[in-house]
Amino acid sequence: MDPLVDVFEAMRVENALYARLEATAPWGLKTRGVDGTARFGLILRGGCWLTLDDESMTQAPVALVAGDCFVIPHGRPYTLRDAPKSPTVNCVDAIKGNVGGVVKVGGPGDGPQTVVVSGWFNFDQEGARPLLDLLPPLIHIRMDHERTQLLQSTLQVLAMETSQRGLGSGLVVSRLADIIFMQAVRAHVESVDAESGSGWFAALADRRLGAALRLLHKDLSAAWTVESLAEAAGMSRSAFAMRFKEKIGQSPLDYLTRWRMFRASHLLRRTDKAMVEVAGSVGYESEAAFNKAFKRVAGVAPGAYRRQMQVAA
Incomplete structure (x- = not known):
């Protein structure tokens, strides 16, 4: 299985929000942090500066131009503005005045205009955690025209489904969000330097x-060894x-254990398989050995974990 597919199959988008921002210079929009969300944006026209407003990290302002896409996986607060020192308005206040999903900010004159489609996804945190833990605070992607058009069309369908709920809308929104997020992550992977990069x-x-x-x-259930993986x-x-x-x-075998437990937790949450079947699905012939490994990684026995997830649902 493709490692990214392994992660995305366990993710579930619980809801999504989408809006179109039309801004006239000078302008600035400040968002608040929302735990458990991933933020995204696509610049359709003009340009702006993006700043992560997180005191725990140092991030220089990022210049965005038409065709650029950004994803903020961990729900951190951020600011968009036409120039680094332009005044800002609170996102919540700006959204209150939206008309038909269009948020307008900035000056009343004929200054340079910027158009951004943006929004956020709220994920099932248990299923999303492995991927979100691996992602950097900000993903900045410069897309070609074809990808930009594809992403814009996907966002438009997403907007329609979230505003006009019909049969199966929940599933459609989840799949559209998967496409948007997967495109961003795939583009990020393609931009990583395999030699100098880490992670x-x-x-x-x-x-x-x-x-x-x-x-x-x-095949996570196979009897992998360092030797067989090295080969x-x-x-x-x-x-x-x-x-x-x-x-x-991580060492290869620690990594293997971590992903086996991730797959096991997915099976415990989403299926009614017997514990011995779950254990076998992730490479453990002994239910006792599986219980020990799961508790070491998750901090709780698999049976207790399943009961906790059922209560939470």
Whole structure:
């Protein structure tokens, strides 16, 4: 299985919000942080500056131009403005005056105009956590014209489904959000430097590590060893283990255990499979060994985890 598919299959969009921003210079829009969301935006016309308003990190303002897309995976607050020192208005106040999903901000004159389509997704946090934990605070993508048109069309359908709920709208919104988020993540992966970069995406982009990761995710239940994964990567055991740890920050077998438990948690939440079946699905012949591994990673036994998720639902 493609590692990204492995993650996205467990994600579920619970709701989504979409709006079109039409701004005339000078202008600025300040948003608030919302935990459990992923923010996105697509610049259709003009340009602006994006700043993450998070005191816990240092992020220089990012210049955005038409065709650029941004994703803020962790719901951090951010500001958009036409110039770094332009005054801002609160997003909540600006949205109150929207007409037909269009939010207008800025000066009354004929200054430069910027058009942005933006919004946010609210994910099932248990299913989304593995991917969100791997993503950087900000994903900035410069798309070609074809991708920009595709994303804009997808956003327009998303807007229609969220404003005019019909049969199956919940499922349609979830799938559209998957497309938008997947396009952004895929573009991010393609921009990662496999040699100088670090993290999961750099490992996926690495020709040798990527081959081993794709094989591992294709069958998490297989009896993988460092030796068999190194062979798939065309590397010696020691060289593979060292490069894997350098890129991902975990040993190959710790990584395997983590993803097995992620897959198991998905099965516990979404299916009624017996515990022994769940254990076998992720490579454990012994239910006792599975229980021990799951509790070590999740901090709770699998049976208790399933009951907690049922209550939360």
